[in-house]
Amino acid sequence: MLKVIVVGGGIVGLSTAWALRRHGAQVTVVEQGSLPNPLGSSVDQHRLIRYAYGAQAGYCRMVREAFHAWEAVWRDLGARLYSETGTLVLSGPGDAWAAQSRAVLDAEQVEHLAFDAETVVGRWPMLAGAGLGEAYYCPSGGLLFAEAIVAALTVHLRDRGVTFVTNAAVRGVDAAAGAVTLADGTRLEADRVLVAAGAWTSQLLPDLAPVSRPSRQVVVYLAPSADLVAAWHAAPMLLEIGAANDAAAKGFYLVPPRVTRDGMRTGLKIGDHRFGPTADPGADREPRQDEIDAILDNARHRIADLDQYRVTQAKTCFYDVEADERFQLTPLGPRGFAFCGTSGHGFKFGPIIGARLAAVLLEKAEVEATARWAAGHIIDVPASASDSSG
Structure with missing residues (x-):
């Protein structure tokens, strides 16, 4: 059984844990605060899901896939934490968006x-x-009811065997060994590590500051x-x-x-x-x-x-x-990856991002192709690599 440590209990981390558990992996989620974390980017009352995306055709196309993936989440949670509103797009003079x-x-x-x-x-x-x-x-x-979704996913995943280590800041990532070190010196080890720390990514991984x-x-x-x-x-x-x-x-x-x-x-x-x-x-x-x-x-x-x-x-x-608002999947070493650069529009894609990241961690999808997909480039990723039906 593959063991994975996920650093960060936001929508990307929880969605990846959700997809990994559907494939039988053993998952530990490490979160620096409580869950939901009131300081996290994945909380507040709501986040939006909509097709209008400026010139970013790749993300517009991904929205259709995201709607289908959220249906799988609602089935697992036994609740539909979403309200359809429709989308009104307006522009003023000189606005090409x-x-x-x-x-x-x-x-x-x-x-x-x-x-x-x-x-x-x-x-x-x-x-x-x-x-x-x-x-x-x-x-x-x-509207995706963000805080309610994070809370419900946490309960669902805990009930299905995901281990949560909360109020525990990560101070070091050893991607070669598949390990993380907590602020109190505790070392956690696994086969793979995924860093999905949101706005705290550049503090933990300074080399990623240009894209986070x-x-x-x-x-x-x-x-x-x-x-x-x-x-x-x-x-x-x-x-x-x-x-x-x-x-x-x-x-x-x-x-x-x-x-x-x-x-x-x-x-x-x-x-x-x-x-x-x-x-x-x-x-x-x-x-x-x-x-x-x-x-x-x-x-x-x-x-x-x-x-x-x-x-x-x-x-x-x-x-x-990330300056161009393109999501970044970055290998950290033989056993580690980071996902960052969500730029304020990542929540809507949580379940499909989680499925693709799980496929990479399970070595069922190519890293480079998945990184290009995450960055909004229109490419075909084999369905078997991204399947989260479990």
Whole structure:
């Protein structure tokens, strides 16, 4: 039986453990905090899954596979921790992201409907149509309830024999021996080691700093006026990403509130996908007022009467950034690998990333081909290598 140590209890680490257990491997997950870890990048109320991906056709294509993989997760968990919202893509002057996304959606035959500004404001009166360049709606896309998923996966995996070592920081990785050393000096050994430490990757593996920059990101939760609550609960997610290389562009994403069948309530959240400053993910996590104001300013042109909304909460999370937003699978030695560079869009792919990484660890898939796939290049990986049906 193959023994694997997974460093990191976020969605990538847990998904890999899930896929490995389906193939009979013995897995130990080491997490520096509790599970779910409130400082981790895989928590907060929700993460988005959607087809619109700018010009990155490889990731758009991977979304279809990800939707199927999540169905396997829901079956194993006995709960569907997802809400379909649809995806509204908007653009302002000089923003090519929406047009690039539309071209890829056409090529990949993903359903989407074009709207003009009058239609947008007519259907969603809480939005402003001024300066709107392009608008289209995809019926697909929705909210993955991130913290609930991490918690449920942890329970599921523990029940199926995965060992969890929590509140235990890793201080060293010996990829030649398949071992890790904890902060208290404990040495854990296995046949393989996978480092999936998110924003902490560059602290543990400094050589990966060029493809794993910890980027400080702030998200803001809002309460609309009472007359808009029902409209927001029926609204789609909204992507007005903005011109990525233009610091003056007003881009943001919006996550609508939802009440799930089991009574879970999630809030109206806005954030800016563009990368923030490099910072220590374990240091000051309290959002500053100027960071909150910057998020609100980005959305003010599109959310009508935004000043009438009340800020209920602001949070700081960290992206694990690769400059081109391409996931990185890196061999560390004969028995070790690292996966990083998820750049704020890795959660949606958790189950398919876990399946591919498990195939590599089990020597059922080629490392180079899997690395190219993870980086969003459109290539064919044999189905047998990525099968997680177990």
